[in-house]
Amino acid sequence: MDDDRILVLGIGNILWADEGFGVRVIEALDERYELPGHVSVLDGGTQGLYLLPHLEDAAAVIIVDAIDYGLPPATLKLLRDDEVPAVLGTRKVSLHQTGFQEILALLRLRERAPRQLLVVGVQPERLDDYGGGLTPAVAAQVEPALAAVLRLLAEEFGVVATPRRSRERFTAPAISRQDYETGRPSAQAACRVGDARVLAGRPRG
Amino acid sequence: MTIQTPNGFTLDTSGKRIVVDPVTRIEGHMRCEVNVDSDNVIRNAVSTGTMWRGLEVILKGRDPRDAWAFVERICGVCTGCHALASVRAVEDALQIKIPNNAFLIREIMAKVLQWHDHVVHFYHLHALDWVNPINALKADPKATSQLQQMVGPDHPNSSPGYFRDVQNRLKKFVESGQLGLFKNGYWDNPAYKLPPEADLMAVTHYLEALDFQKEIVKVHTIFGGKNPHPNYMVGGVPCAINIDGDMAAGAPLNMERLNFVKLKLQEAFEFSKNVYVPDVIAIASFYKGWLYGGGLSGLNVMDYGDYEAIQGQKSTDRLPGGVILNGNWAEVHPIDPRDPEQVQEFVTHSWYTYGDGDADKGLHPWDGVTEPQYKLGPDAKGTRTDIQQIDENAKYSWIKAPRWKGNAVEVGPLARYILAYAQGVDYVKGQVDDSLGRFNALAGTSFTPKQALPTTIGRTLARALEAHYCAEMMLGDFDNLIANIKAGDRSTANVEKWDPATWPKEARGVGTVAAPRGGLGHWIKIKDGRIENYQCVVPTTWNGGPRDPKGNIGAFEASLMNTPMERPEEPVEILRTLHSFDPCLACSTHVISPDGEEMARVTVR
DSSP states (O other): OOSSOEEEEEESOTTBGGGGHHHHHHHHHHHHEEOOTTEEEEEEETOSGGGHHHHHTOSEEEEEEEOOOSOSTTOEEEEETTHHHHHHTTSBSSSSSSBHHHHHHHHHHTTOOOSEEEEEEEOOSOOOOBTBOOOHHHHTTHHHHHHHHHHHHHHHHOOOOEEOOSOOOOSOGGGSHHHHHHTOOOTTTSOOOOOHHHHTTSOOO | OEEEOTTSOEEEOOSEEEEEOSOOSSBSOEEEEEEEOTTOBEEEEEEEEOSOOOHHHHHTTSOGGGHHHHHTTSOSSSHHHHHHHHHHHHHHHHTOOOOHHHHHHHHHHHHHHHHHHHHHIIIIIIGGGTOOTTGGGGOOHHHHHHHHHHHOTTOSOOOHHHHHHHHHHHHHHHHTTOOGGGTTOOTTOTTOOOOHHHHHHHHHHHHHHHHHHHHHTHHHHHHHSSSSSOOOBTTBOSOOBOTTOOOOTTOOBOHHHHHHHHHHHHHHHHHIIIIIHHHHHHHHHHTTTOOOOOGGGGTOEEEOOEEESSTTOGGGEEEOOEEEOTTOTTOOBOOOTTOTTTEEEEOTTBSBOOOTTOTTOEEOGGGOOOOBOOOOOTTOEEETTEEEEOOTTSOOBSSOEEEETTBOOBOSHHHHHHHHHHTTOHHHHHHHHHHHHHHHHHHTOOOOHHHHSSSHHHHHHHHHHHHHHHHHHHHHHHHHHHHHHHTTOOOOBOOTTOSGGGSOSEEEEEEEEEETTEEEEEEEEEETTEEEEEEEEOHHHHHHOOOOTTOOOOHHHHHHTTOBOSOTTSOHHHHHHHHTTOOBOGGGOOSOOSSOOOSOOEEEO
16 A cells, blocks of 8 residues: 555445435535545445455545434534444445445455545435435535545645646536436436335435 | 246245345345255245336436436446446437447447456355355465466466465454454355365455456546546547547546556456466366256347447347347347337336236336336235245336246356357357366366356356456457557547437437346437436346246246255355356345345245
C-alpha cells in the first residue's frame, strides 16, 4: 500500500431510495470540491469484492453509507476502526456475495488492510421504494455528511478541499441525483414496492 | 407423490424437505428447497428468487440514450454487460452503425469483463465448493510444488518455499481466529475430495487471482473513463483517440495507454493459460467420480451468439448462437430474438400477473409486462413474511420463466461451449479435446465430451476455457484496433442520430450479449423519443426461473435432480452445483439482507 493514499468511498444502490445516500454524498463532494492527488473519491455503487483493489491501495478509507443502527431515521453517525467491521458486518456491503467483513478479512490475509477506517453513516428512513430518491429527512443530511467528510479529511489527514473549478464529473448525468429524482415515472406507471418478506422489519417511512 | 415433467425429469416430493435460504456466495437473494429420498438423493428441487425486480418499470419515460447508466446500477458485477446490451438495443432500434474503433474497444471491454468475471467467480465464489482451505494447512509444500509443476509447468510461482510462505500466512490467519472468509464452511464433510497439496495450490492461486483481477479492470478505466461503472455511449465509445497525445488525466487515448492495455491483456492471457485452466482440470480430476449436476445442459442449451469476427456480420460470431434440443448436437436451431414466437416469458409460477384470463400466456419481451402479484399457494407453510416451505404448485418465485418455443433451456458458458463444439468451432474444439485429454490422463478415465461436459464440473471447466478464449480473442481485437488507428481512422462515435429529432416516431430494438452467466437480452420500445417499454431477460432468469405452465422445470432445478448428498443438513452438493451456474439474482433482487447472516441457513423437515 502507498503511505498516504486516502480513499473516500460512497456505497449503496441509488435505485432504492435512502440506500443511495453514500453515493449521493460522494457525488456532491466530487461536484463541488477538488482534492489533492493522493485523495481519491470513488462511487462504489453496489460493488463488493470488486472494491478490494481500491481499498488495498489506500492507507486510510472513509466510507459513506446508509447503515441500519436502529437509531431514529436520518441520524448521522461516525464510526472508527474497530467499530466498523461489527456494524458493516450486520449486513452485506451491497447485495453482494462478499460482506464487508469478508473484504476486511481478505485484506488482512493479504497483509494490506488500510491502517485507518472511518465511516460516516446515516440511518435510512426508507428503502422499499424502487426507483425513488432520498427521503427529505435523509436528503437533509447530505450537507452535514459532506461537512463531516471534509472535517475528517482536514482533521485526521490535513487534507484541504478546494472549491471545484473544472467540470469533470464522474456521475453519468442521467443518474445524477437531480435528473434521477425528477425524471421518475409515476407510481401508477412503475410499481415502487419491494418484497414484503425481505423488507419486513425494515424501517418504514 | 411422483410427477413426470414433460422435459423428462421424475419429481418425487415424498421425502424429507431441505430448505437452504439464503443460498450464499451468489449475487442477490435466492432460496432453494429440495426433497431427498431415504438414501439422501435429491428427488425434487425448487428454486426461488426471493426479491422483486423492478428495473424495467423505472425506465419508462426516460431518454433511451440514458438507459445504460440505469441498467449499470442494477447489479455490481454485470454493470458492463447490461450497459452494452442497452446501447446495442438502442442502436438496433435507431439503426445506428458504430465506428470500427468503437466496435473493437467494446469487444475488448466485453471480453475483459468476461475474463475478470470468470476468474473472480471461480476463485472467490466457487472454489470453496471444491477446495478445503483448512485441509491446506496439512499439506507438504514440496508435494504442492510437484503438483504445480505437473499440472501448470509454465507458472513461475512453483517452488516449495513459495507454497510454504503462503501456508504460513494462512496458518497465522486461521490461528488468529479471524477465520472470516472461511468460517462458514463444512470442512469435515466427506464431499471434499482434494488431497492437502491440491488444497494448498488452490488457496495460493485464490490469493494470486486477487492480484490479477485488480490489474485487468484498469483496462475498463482506460476505455470507459472509470471503474467501477465505466461509461458507455449510444453510437460508439466515450473516449477519443489521439495517438501522439500526452498522459494528462481525461486526455484521449494515446499510444502509451494502449501499450499499457496490451500488457494487461497479455498478463490475463498468461494467467488463464498457466493457472486458471490447469487448476480446474486438476481439481476436476480428483472429483472424477462426481459427474452430477448436468440437468438440462445434456438436453437443451441456448445462446444468442456473440463476438463477431467481422463487425455487423452475425454469421462470423466466434461463439455462435443457436439452440440444441434433446441432446441432439447434430442439429442446431437458429435463434431470432425478434420473433414473437421464440423467446417468451411465462408467469404461471412467478409472482407477477398478466391479467385475468392470461395467467398461462407467454409474452415476447417487446410486449412484456412486469406487474407484481405476490400470492402464496395453498400448501405453503408459514406466513407471507416468513415462509417455512414454498408451494411450488402455485406461484413461487420473483423470477419469470423464459422459454424458447416453449422449451426450458440452459444458458451460460457451458451452453455456449456445447453450441460451439457442436458447430465445429475449431478453437473451442481444440480446447475441449485438449483439456478433456489432460483430465482423462490425470484421472485415469476415458470420458467423451458428451459425457463430461453436461455436468457441474463441465460447467466450471467451460467457464475457464471461455475466459481463456476471450483472452486470446481480445489480443486479436487489440491488434486490429491498433492497425485501424494506424491506418488513419480516429473515429470513436457516430453521432448522426444523436438528436432525437432524427428518430422515427416509434422504433423498437433488441440488444444481446454473451454475458458471463449466459445469453442476455434487452428489448426496447421507443415512442416520441422516450422509452415506452423496456424488458431485460437475464441469464439467471433462464436458469433460475420456476416451472412453466406445462410443468417443465428450469436449469437450476434440473441440475440438482438425482444428486446424492453426503449429509442433508450440510448442503455442500447443492451449493456446489448452484454456484457452478454463477447465479446472479441481483438483476432481480434488492440490496438488503434482513440480518446479514453469511451462513446458508438450512432447515430439514
